[in-house]
Amino acid sequence: MIQLFKMAFRDLGRNRRRSFFSALALAIGLALLLLMAAFIRGEMDGAMDSTIRLQSGHLQVRAQSYEEGKTSLKWEDLVENPDEVVGQIASLSQVKVATLRLFASGIVSVRDESTGVRIFGIDPLSEANDPYRIGLMSGEFLTPDDREGILIGQPLAEKLELKTGDRISLSVNTSNGDVDDQLFTIRGIYSTQTNGFDSVTVFLPLAKAQAITRAENHASTIFVLLKDKEQTDAVAADLQSLNYKVLTWTKMNELIIQTEDLANSYMVLLYLIVLGITATVIINTLIMAVFERTREIGILSAIGMRGPHIMAMFLAESTLLAVGGIIMGLILGNLVVAYFTKYGFYIGKMGLTMLIGNTIYAKLALRDAVNLTIIAFVITLLAGFYPAVLAARMEPVEALRGGQ
Amino acid sequence: MEVIKIENATRIYKTGKVETQALRGISLSIENGEFTALVGPSGSGKTTLLQLIGCLDLPTSGQVFINGKDVSKLNRNQRADVRRGTIGFIFQFFALIPTLTAYENIEMPLLLIGQSASERRKRVMELLESVDLTDRGHHRPDQMSGGEQQRVAIARALATHPVLILADEPTANLDTENGKQVMGIMQRLNQETGTTFVFATHDPRLFGYARRTVELRDGRVAQNNR
Numbered sequence: 001m002i003q004l005f006k007m008a009f010r011d012l013g014r015n016r017r018r019s020f021f022s023a024l025a026l027a028i029g030l031a032l033l034l035l036m037a038a039f040i041r042g043e044m045d046g047a048m049d050s051t052i053r054l055q056s057g058h059l060q061v062r063a064q065s066y067e068e069g070k071t072s073l074k075w076e077d078l079v080e081n082p083d084e085v086v087g088q089i090a091s092l093s094q095v096k097v098a099t100l101r102l103f104a105s106g107i108v109s110v111r112d113e114s115t116g117v118r119i120f121g122i123d124p125l126s127e128a129n130d131p132y133r134i135g136l137m138s139g140e141f142l143t144p145d146d147r148e149g150i151l152i153g154q155p156l157a158e159k160l161e162l163k164t165g166d167r168i169s170l171s172v173n174t175s176n177g178d179v180d181d182q183l184f185t186i187r188g189i190y191s192t193q194t195n196g197f198d199s200v201t202v203f204l205p206l207a208k209a210q211a212i213t214r215a216e217n218h219a220s221t222i223f224v225l226l227k228d229k230e231q232t233d234a235v236a237a238d239l240q241s242l243n244y245k246v247l248t249w250t251k252m253n254e255l256i257i258q259t260e261d262l263a264n265s266y267m268v269l270l271y272l273i274v275l276g277i278t279a280t281v282i283i284n285t286l287i288m289a290v291f292e293r294t295r296e297i298g299i300l301s302a303i304g305m306r307g308p309h310i311m312a313m314f315l316a317e318s319t320l321l322a323v324g325g326i327i328m329g330l331i332l333g334n335l336v337v338a339y340f341t342k343y344g345f346y347i348g349k350m351g352l353t354m355l356i357g358n359t360i361y362a363k364l365a366l367r368d369a370v371n372l373t374i375i376a377f378v379i380t381l382l383a384g385f386y387p388a389v390l391a392a393r394m395e396p397v398e399a400l401r402g403g404q
Numbered sequence: 405m406e407v408i409k410i411e412n413a414t415r416i417y418k419t420g421k422v423e424t425q426a427l428r429g430i431s432l433s434i435e436n437g438e439f440t441a442l443v444g445p446s447g448s449g450k451t452t453l454l455q456l457i458g459c460l461d462l463p464t465s466g467q468v469f470i471n472g473k474d475v476s477k478l479n480r481n482q483r484a485d486v487r488r489g490t491i492g493f494i495f496q497f498f499a500l501i502p503t504l505t506a507y508e509n510i511e512m513p514l515l516l517i518g519q520s521a522s523e524r525r526k527r528v529m530e531l532l533e534s535v536d537l538t539d540r541g542h543h544r545p546d547q548m549s550g551g552e553q554q555r556v557a558i559a560r561a562l563a564t565h566p567v568l569i570l571a572d573e574p575t576a577n578l579d580t581e582n583g584k585q586v587m588g589i590m591q592r593l594n595q596e597t598g599t600t601f602v603f604a605t606h607d608p609r610l611f612g613y614a615r616r617t618v619e620l621r622d623g624r625v626a627q628n629n630r
Contacts (some may be wrong), residue, residue: 003515010503299499302460303513303560304488306481395480397461400495 008316011289019321022285026325027332029278030376033271034333034369038362039345040267044260045363048253050194052225053131056252058232059224061085061244066220071105071118073175078102078218085242086222092238094231099126100219102209106172108152108202110160117156117202119172121209121219128223132190132203139164139188142205149187149205153198157189164188170202174214182212193358271375278376279383282321286314286387297391298399307392314391318384322377330373337364406469407568407600408434408457413466413476415452415623426452428623429466434602434616436567439594441614442604448620450604451572457602458491458570459483471567489517492561494571494590494603498553500545506556507532507541513563531559535589551582558589562599571603575610587613 012019052058066077079085082100089098102121107114122129124142132151133141142149150170152162162168164186171181184204191198210216226235232248239246250257290297297310340362347360394402415427427449434440442450455461456468459475460483467476475486492513493499500509510531514524532538535555545553554574561569571590575583591613594601603610611617619627 007501007503014503295497295499296501299493299495299501300512301484302458302487302493302495302499304484304516306484308481309516393480395461396483397455400460400499 004313004316005320007313008320011293011313012317012320015289018285018288019324022281023321023325023328025281026278026322026376026380027328029274030326030329030372031333031336033274033372033376034329034364035336035340035362036270037267037368037372038337038340038364039360040260040263041365041368042341042361042363044256044263046360047256047259048249050192050197051253051256052229052249054192054194054197056247056249057128057223058226058229058249059236059239060247060252061089061222061224061239061242062220062247064243064245066245071103071173071220073104073173073213073215073220075175075215075218078175078215078220079222079244080218082217082219082222085244088242089222089224089239092235094226094228094235096225096227097126097128098222098224099123099128100206101221101223102206102213102215102218103220104172104209104213106170106202108156108160109169109171110162110166113160115156115159116200117170118200119170119209120201120203121206121213122203123206128225131192135190135192137189137191139186142187142203144205144207146187146205147208147211148183148185149208150184151188151190151203152186153201154189154191155195155199156202157186159199162186162189172212174212175218176214178214180212180214195358271372272379275376275379278325279379282318282380282383283386285321286318286384287390289317290314290387290391293391294394294399294402297394298396298402301394301396301399310394311388311392314388315381315384318380318388321384322380325380326373326376329376330369333369334364337362405436406433407436407438407471408432408602409469409472410453410456411467411469413453413456413463413468415449415456415461416464426623427456427463430620430623430625431466432618432625432628434600436600437594437598438600438602438616439591439614440600440602440616440618441611442602442618442620443606443611444620444626445606449623450606450620452623453620454570454572454602454604457568458493459486488513489564490566490568492564492566492569492599494554494557494561494569494574496573496576498545498550498577499557500553500560502545505542505544506537506548506552506559509545509556510560510563513560517564527563528559531563534562534593535559549582550578551585554578554582554586555589558586558593562593562597565597566599568600568602571601573605573607574603575605575607580609583607583610 063077063079086098086100089095104119106117106119108117124144137154142151166186167183169181170184171179174180236246236248344359344361410430410432413427413430417424444450456463463476467474507528510528511524532541535558537555575586590601617629
């Protein structure tokens with residue numbers, strides 16, 4: 001076996017440049033796939049992280065009849081006396097923070113322009129709202145007793161050419177089906193670096209949101225963040241006794257999970273395409289080697305080397321090419337991934353409905369790296385089979401004649 | 405005892421629709437320890453006959469026995485098994501593996517029969533000495549002269565103590581001096597080890613080395629002189 005690999009190594013060394021470029025083709029293919037896998041992983045994890053932080057939390061507690069798509073404000077669809085429920089939830093040891101939120105839909109009008117928005121009534125003092133507070137670009141954050149203040153996102157401000165201190169008209173659907181409108185002063189402009197969220201979401205203090213929607217002492221949801229995401233199911237089970245609907249982050253973000261599954265399926269297809277191309281380079285190299293060494297194959301056969309042994313010799317060459325290419329690919333891939341993990345890849349405002357940040361940071365999972373390495377290795381070995389069989393099936397007489 | 409026995413062997417090559425009859429019914433037997441020259445002009449069938457004896461090719465009809473075993477209908481791998489350890493080859497071109505040193509080239513047949521490292525080392529050193537190349541063991545073929553390469557090929561052919569060594573025009577690419585040296589070594593090893601040698605040549609200067617000459621003409625045995 002050692003002799004086999006020694007011969008294979010020396011044979012590859014006969015045409016160093018050709019062997020190097022074949023291994024390089026595999027290396028570039030693998031590096032590219034590592035980067036792609038890291039981008040997909042980073043994008044999906046980022047989207048999930050943003051969604052949990054900005055929108056879904058780890059858990060939400062809602063009235064049984066609440067339908068998110070309708071942004072219902074009917075009292076029977078809302079959580080009644082929500083402060084009590086929040087208190088109960090917050091007392092659980094696994095809970096980091098629980099806060100009330102009231103959702104409504106509305107229209108912002110300024111001059112002759114108007115645009116639809118989602119209104120988030122929030123408790124400005126809750127640490128669950130830190131992502132919005134931290135993202136404040138100008139002005140101040142809301143205070144609980146502010147009756148005229150509103151916080152809008154940067155893309156909306158740009159679209160409507162608004163700045164802190166400007167006044168806007170906000171029309172809001174109320175719990176009894178009417179529409180109420182009122183002038184608000186922009187206290188601040190925020191950015192969560194997530195265009196899909198920032199361009200449609202405005203914030204009001206919870207009390208004001210409850211007042212304008214006629215939903216006093218009610219909330220659409222209780223937003224819960226846990227100390228450890230893994231505890232979600234355990235806490236959800238504990239909360240079943242409240243007689244409210246308890247939604248977990250996996251349930252609320254099924255679209256992201258399905259998108260991730262879909263992306264993973266596409267990635268497998270992409271793996272096969274890219275590695276298929278590199279495999280043809282390896283096949284080509286080894287076929288050239290077989291034809292160049294026809295006479296040697298004849299000599300080895302003449303001294304009694306069996307077909308399977310000759311085959312093993314060429315498979316050893318493809319194994320060495322695979323190992324060389326994979327080592328180079330892992331080094332190259334990790335360097336590129338490290339760069340994009342640190343600096344990210346700016347994708348701009350994609351206007352997607354999913355909460356994808358403006359910059360995607362690569363995130364290479366060990367599992368992806370191991371899977372890709374194994375797939376690349378197996379495909380390269382399979383690529384070596386055809387040339388190896390070609391060599392093994394040569395008739396010694398023809399092989400000896402062929403080289404002369 | 406007969407090492408080689410051929411009964412009415414023919415070999416027909418087909419190229420497209422054209423048939424070339426390289427051997428037209430050859431019967432021949434060669435005893436253990438003989439030093440035989442196959443002679444005849446180009447195209448007389450010497451190389452084809454050597455290939456049949458060496459189990460590199462199969463007869464179109466007739467039978468070939470090596471050491472009493474019929475090898476006429478064996479498949480590729482079975483023939484490789486017969487060659488390994490039983491038959492050694494010396495070719496006209498210096499048929500060494502260019503990436504291996506002289507030592508490793510000689511060692512290769514020993515690896516194929518599964519000898520231990522210490523046995524291999526002992527045997528290779530012995531062979532390098534017998535072809536007077538003890539100090540060239542770590543040289544690769546491109547660092548050696550044609551004569552030296554052919555001596556390495558002889559050592560490799562002898563490595564597994566085969567009963568039969570076949571040489572196809574072994575001196576054709578050598579100058580007179582090296583040719584003489586190679587033939588001298590083959591003759592000496594035949595006498596010392598009793599290994600059967602059959603070599604093909606059309607060089608009349610080599611006829612004198614043989615104790616037996618089989619002359620081929622147009623794929624038939626024309627003369628068989630002991």
